[in-house]
Amino acid sequence: MAVDVAIPGMGESVSEVILIEWLKGDGEYVERDEPICVLETDKANVDLPSPAGGVLQHLQALETTLEVGGVIARIEEGAAPAVKVAEEAPAAQTDAKEASTALSPAVRWLVEEHALDPVAIVGTGKDGRLTKKDVLGHLHGLKAAAKEAPVPELPAPAQATPVPASPAPAREAPKPIESDEEGIRREPMSRIRQRIAQHLVGAQHNAAMLTTFNEVDLSGVMQLRAKYKERFAEVHGVSLGLMSFFSRAVVLGLGEYPAVNARIDGTDIVYHDFVNLGIAVSTDRGLLVPILRRAEQLSMAGVEGEIKRLVLGARDNKLALDELSGGTFTITNGGVFGSLLSTPILNAPQSGILGMHAIMDRPIAVDGEVVIRPMMYVALSYDHRLVDGQQSVSFLVRVKELVEDPTRLILEV
Numbered sequence: 001m002a003v004d005v006a007i008p009g010m011g012e013s014v015s016e017v018i019l020i021e022w023l024k025g026d027g028e029y030v031e032r033d034e035p036i037c038v039l040e041t042d043k044a045n046v047d048l049p050s051p052a053g054g055v056l057q058h059l060q061a062l063e064t065t066l067e068v069g070g071v072i073a074r075i076e077e078g079a080a081p082a083v084k085v086a087e088e089a090p091a092a093q094t095d096a097k098e099a100s101t102a103l104s105p106a107v108r109w110l111v112e113e114h115a116l117d118p119v120a121i122v123g124t125g126k127d128g129r130l131t132k133k134d135v136l137g138h139l140h141g142l143k144a145a146a147k148e149a150p151v152p153e154l155p156a157p158a159q160a161t162p163v164p165a166s167p168a169p170a171r172e173a174p175k176p177i178e179s180d181e182e183g184i185r186r187e188p189m190s191r192i193r194q195r196i197a198q199h200l201v202g203a204q205h206n207a208a209m210l211t212t213f214n215e216v217d218l219s220g221v222m223q224l225r226a227k228y229k230e231r232f233a234e235v236h237g238v239s240l241g242l243m244s245f246f247s248r249a250v251v252l253g254l255g256e257y258p259a260v261n262a263r264i265d266g267t268d269i270v271y272h273d274f275v276n277l278g279i280a281v282s283t284d285r286g287l288l289v290p291i292l293r294r295a296e297q298l299s300m301a302g303v304e305g306e307i308k309r310l311v312l313g314a315r316d317n318k319l320a321l322d323e324l325s326g327g328t329f330t331i332t333n334g335g336v337f338g339s340l341l342s343t344p345i346l347n348a349p350q351s352g353i354l355g356m357h358a359i360m361d362r363p364i365a366v367d368g369e370v371v372i373r374p375m376m377y378v379a380l381s382y383d384h385r386l387v388d389g390q391q392s393v394s395f396l397v398r399v400k401e402l403v404e405d406p407t408r409l410i411l412e413v
Contacts, residue, residue: 003052005036005073007066016067017041019060021132023125024050026058036073044288044319052077114139193286203348208384211343214396217404218359218374221245224406236301242356243279244303246331248409249402250354251275251296254329257395259387260352260380261328269386278327278347279307281314282337288314289347291327300409335359341377351386354399355379 007017021038024030035047036056050056054077066072111118111130121138123130189197203209225240232240254261254275262271277295281288290310292298298306313319330347335358344355355378362375380396402408 001077003054003075003077004071005048005051005075007039007048007068007070007072009068016065019062019064019066019072020045022058022062023047023129024056026056028056030054030056030075041321044321044324045317046321048072050075054078111135190286196286199348200345203346206348207346207351209346209381210384210389210392211379211381212389212392212396213341213377213379214400216376216378216400217364218242218376220404220406222374232301236304238301238304238308240300241304241307243307243331243333244300245403245406245409246354246356246399247277247279247292247295247298247303247307248300249399250277250329250331252402252409252412253395253398255296256398257391259391260382260395262386263328263349263351264383264386265349272328274328276326276328278330278350279310280330280332280347281311283315283317288319288324289327289330290314290319290323291325293326329353331356333357335376341379343379344381346381346383351383352392352395353381354396355381 017039018041019037020040022036023038024034024036030036030050030053032051032053033049036050037048039046039048052075054075057074057076059074060066060072116135116138118130121130121134123134125131125134221242229240232238258271259269261275262269264270275295277292278289279292281290290313292303292306292310295303310319310323313323327347327350329350330344330353332344332353333356334342334344335356339357340360341357342355344353346353357377357379359374359376361372363370364373364375365371366373378396378399380392382392
């Protein structure tokens, strides 16, 4: 019996995907739940598992854009798996021709197009399988090496690998084309960059966005971290960073000012009795916002552990789609890049986003005296359709009070 492999629902706002790699070849036997291909969405690249065991039939070509629910392949159940003769042969006897038979169509085309030896390329896919990204990286390395040490113009031996021409750019990190005679070059936007652009423009068009500012004295936080950071790391296995203090303060502040944690849906206001906290992360693919689900239930150590896991997952492209969807409020930290002050844009459909900035030693007045303190400007952008000025200012002041006196974070006062 044939089983259609359809594109499943992939979370909020994801309506279409792009087929960027086949992990299993056409006519190859696959096990149930075994990944058969890689799909690119506007949030992450995800593996699509097989819904059944059987022989795989490709129904779509690479780089095809498919809507959720569209059929991408078919599995012929009951078909016997092919005999794996290659496993009986010693690995040392595997030559380039044998290795090429295990390649996906896209990878095989690249290998043959550039006359490459697949055995010489390190595979990072499942079971060491070569991916399109592996081959493109190998080609890029060959080109870079050729520029650093030009090869003399001698007849190449039969088994030598020629220096390839510029390969087609990978989707996640497109290489710019050569500039024209006027110094202008053009390259396509990645799917994620297109989606980011749509979100940012949509946020400004669909919300009455306003920003309020304050400054935070981080002396108390710095002293606490200096005193307990080593012990904290020993006990919990994670570092004690600034984000956990601000995350905890935001959670407590949102409990007092729930409108900042709400959203507008048509003519309704949707309130949340929980905080799914988005943490903006910069990656080479663009800005991603992984979600700390139920942040109000997390301890300081729990927040630090989740942030570390999500940030590493975002940068290594290993997050599931549900880890990038469903946020109710966002924190972004431009200070890691040196930003002193900015007005963050709402992460629609959320109604609030907190911007952190660089810590600078500045003179301030304390009890009638001028002292030097580590200060940070903070900014709250909010949807004025839902959040009043008094609520936004009070929320930001509450965050300031909690961070400036970390004891309040523990006592929740």
